[in-house]
Amino acid sequence: MVKVVNFKAFLKLVREEAEKAKISFVNGKVIFVPTPYFTKMQNAVIKYGNLNQLYDFAVQNFKGANVKALSERILKSKQPILNYKWALNVVGANALSHGKVVLEDKDPFLNMLYAANVPNANVREHEKLVLLSKEPLACFNFAFKVKGAHIPSHVRVIVEGTDEVAKNLLKENHEFLVKKFTESITPYKQRDKLRDALQSSTEFEFI
Incomplete structure (x- = not known):
């Protein structure tokens, strides 16, 4: 067995081999068929690599990589x-x-x-x-960052909590959250009316 001392150097060799993958079409989809040597190197990483090496290999997104096989030990970890x-x-x-x-x-x-x-x-x-x-800051960030978040539920947690940082963030971003919430609901004709009502209020009265 060859002992790999420099994993970065190993990855460079893998990349060179990955570029030799052949393109195939299966049910209209482009599939990369790796070379036998690439598969051999990949299997070695799957079997003998530590978790960090598995990640470093997979994150290269090599053509023809078997992501499902590479991920098994990551999931089990x-x-x-x-x-x-x-x-x-x-x-x-x-x-x-x-x-x-x-x-x-x-x-x-x-x-x-x-x-x-x-x-x-x-x-x-x-x-x-x-x-x-019931973590106010996590709720604020969820409402602020996540597409499809149910904003009223997160606002309720913040309002009922004691975290002043989260409450201040809620006040500072009131306009953005109102806009995000009203754009996520139907019917569309009610959006402007609801947005106007919420914008003119100092509290989130839709809770």
């Missing part, structure tokens, strides 16, 4: 931050599978980040966890 980074940066990552690891960790801030930044994340499940945590 149950490391929430590593799974978040993987879902965020590895093309083809299964957002729902890695999201479950993050949900199990129950960190409201990490769940907020996951919902805000990872494409195809299960926003509703991460939102439930953040709301149940």
